[in-house]
Amino acid sequence: MDDQRPQLPNVFTDQATGQRISLLDWQASNRRASWLLSLFMVGLLAGIGYLAALAFDPGGAFFFVGIAAALAVTQSAAAYWFSDKMALAAAGARPATVQEHRYLVNVTEAVAIGAGVPAPKLYVIDSPVPNAFATGRDPEHGAIAVTSGLIKLLDRQELEGVVAHEMAHIKNYDIRLMSMLAATLGAIVLLRDLVLRSLRFGGRRSSRGGGQVQVIGIILLVVLLILAPLLASLLRLAVSRRREFLADATGAYITRNPEGLARALEKLRDFRGGKLEVSEGVRHMFFINPVLSLNANSLLATHPPIEERIERLRRM
Numbered sequence: 001m002d003d004q005r006p007q008l009p010n011v012f013t014d015q016a017t018g019q020r021i022s023l024l025d026w027q028a029s030n031r032r033a034s035w036l037l038s039l040f041m042v043g044l045l046a047g048i049g050y051l052a053a054l055a056f057d058p059g060g061a062f063f064f065v066g067i068a069a070a071l072a073v074t075q076s077a078a079a080y081w082f083s084d085k086m087a088l089a090a091a092g093a094r095p096a097t098v099q100e101h102r103y104l105v106n107v108t109e110a111v112a113i114g115a116g117v118p119a120p121k122l123y124v125i126d127s128p129v130p131n132a133f134a135t136g137r138d139p140e141h142g143a144i145a146v147t148s149g150l151i152k153l154l155d156r157q158e159l160e161g162v163v164a165h166e167m168a169h170i171k172n173y174d175i176r177l178m179s180m181l182a183a184t185l186g187a188i189v190l191l192r193d194l195v196l197r198s199l200r201f202g203g204r205r206s207s208r209g210g211g212q213v214q215v216i217g218i219i220l221l222v223v224l225l226i227l228a229p230l231l232a233s234l235l236r237l238a239v240s241r242r243r244e245f246l247a248d249a250t251g252a253y254i255t256r257n258p259e260g261l262a263r264a265l266e267k268l269r270d271f272r273g274g275k276l277e278v279s280e281g282v283r284h285m286f287f288i289n290p291v292l293s294l295n296a297n298s299l300l301a302t303h304p305p306i307e308e309r310i311e312r313l314r315r316m
Contacts, residue, residue: 051221079183084135090279093123093145129276134166142170161261168250
């Protein structure tokens, strides 16, 4: 294991775009955005609760707002403390051991030294399809899961590149931000379903006994509950695509070898040995999306095009 690698610079220029990137600023921005999203979710769900009170029971506004705020706090806490465990369980990952996966452990420890972060916990997904993902709210609680197929397919430089990419997500606090975004979307969808179900069963009675304020409340509530999940989902996808580019650049600087990461992307792009079957809720976390059509340049894509990622790396 090489423990003499220079530390990752805090500021560098992405030669593919000419953009000057400060990792410290990016990490601080992700931390701020995570907490702001939590506050935003509380405020948004409280607003939905207030509109629900206008629609169903104007006298019970405090009750509806309290329920919505409690839901927001619960979702945020679950995303912060348990998102890593839920993601690993959903992917069917099991802990890696030094005895069984010494090669993977050695590669990860070397990359962690280059990145200047604690070595993350390692997990293995028993699948011949090559892929990997990272989870964990901060570098002290990071975890990386790789498939057995990835270990077999890639050489050491390529595996280092993939591990460095995933470690960059942890180092840059991408995982915490994406967990908060997912929690926001999940809370909105859950509250939407509850309110729409209530409207379906109690809407007629409410409309007969309600005044103009109540009707306006119902209209605003329905519009918000239709648009909010869509906007939250598009925001999450846009952030996800952007973070992949930065993780590629950061991973290349950690290893000082963008070509290794580019070759790994090529091998995963050209792999034709089947499809990785994992829960839809964790697909966006993987090195490449297991659904190849979602590695594209579109609003619904979770990852940028693989060819564009390779081109950027080779121009670094």
